[in-house]
Amino acid sequence: MNEPVSSETYSAQIRRLAELTARVSAQRSEAHTWYAQQVSAADRAVAEAAEAVRRAEAEVTAAQRMVDRVDGEVTYLWAQLRDRLGMSVRRLGDPPGPARDVAGDPVPLLRGVRELLERTGTPGELPGSVNPLLIACGVGGALVAYLLGIGTRALGAGSGGDLAVGLPVLALVITLLGPLVGLAPARLLADRRHAVLTPRPMILVAASGLATTLLLLAVTYTR
Structure with missing residues (x-):
């Protein structure tokens, strides 16, 4: 037969059960908070990555436009030089390609070349x-x-x-x-x-x- 449990032992067990329930609830709340923080951080990381991809795509598009502009300007200036020198395409060759390890904005350089050709090409x-x-x-x-x-x-x-x-x-x-x-x-x-x-x-x-x-x-x- 089961022996009766004293009131003091029962009360201690109730208190222990309450403490465990409170600890589990706190740990559950902490886990939910941590999960929410991780989800929020992941969302921010995804948003930042998407923004970085968008900026990179915009930079690539701008760089491609600049490359096309520079290539067109180089071809035009090369044709102007050929006309100034009176040389055939075969003798002068193709326009020069991009130089390695060169940084900076090519637009001022091309503008300087154009001005030089205009000065040297002015008929006298x-x-x-x-x-x-x-x-x-x-x-x-x-x-x-x-x-x-x-x-x-x-x-x-x-x-x-x-x-x-x-x-x-x-x-x-x-x-x-x-x-x-x-x-x-x-x-x-x-x-x-x-x-x-x-x-x-x-x-x-x-x-x-x-x-x-x-x-x-x-x-x-x-x-």
Whole structure:
């Protein structure tokens, strides 16, 4: 048979059970708090990681745009350099690639290269050393116009009707335009030397062509 338990022993057991229940409740509450803290920390870590990924993707996109911009600028400046030097693509080669171990913003460097090319590529005036060539352009243009005028006049002499009247007039007009014909080769000369055909060489060409035209007309009509 079960022996009766004294009231003191029963009370002690109740107190011990209450203490254990309180300890378990405290440990359970602590576990819940720790779990909530861990979940919150994990959520913050995930959010920070997602933000870091977003920033990294934005930086990659910006870097790719910068690379495309730099590549396009380099290709354009390389073409400008080729035009300045008058070299073919095969002789000059491909544009240079990115240099290693180079840091910094490439935009100011490219701007400096562009400004340098603009300064060196600005067309200047033709030097005085080409004056004989300009005179030759004027004389040659006048001779070409004079010969065309002779041919037109001869064609009119062998024709009849209105052509016999109109072609000699046309021949005279062509001859009188002789001083201006030399401007075409003079322009080609200026382009090849990357210069501007300013009024000085134009006047020199026109004056030499006019003198040649007047001399040819004088010789023709004094025969």
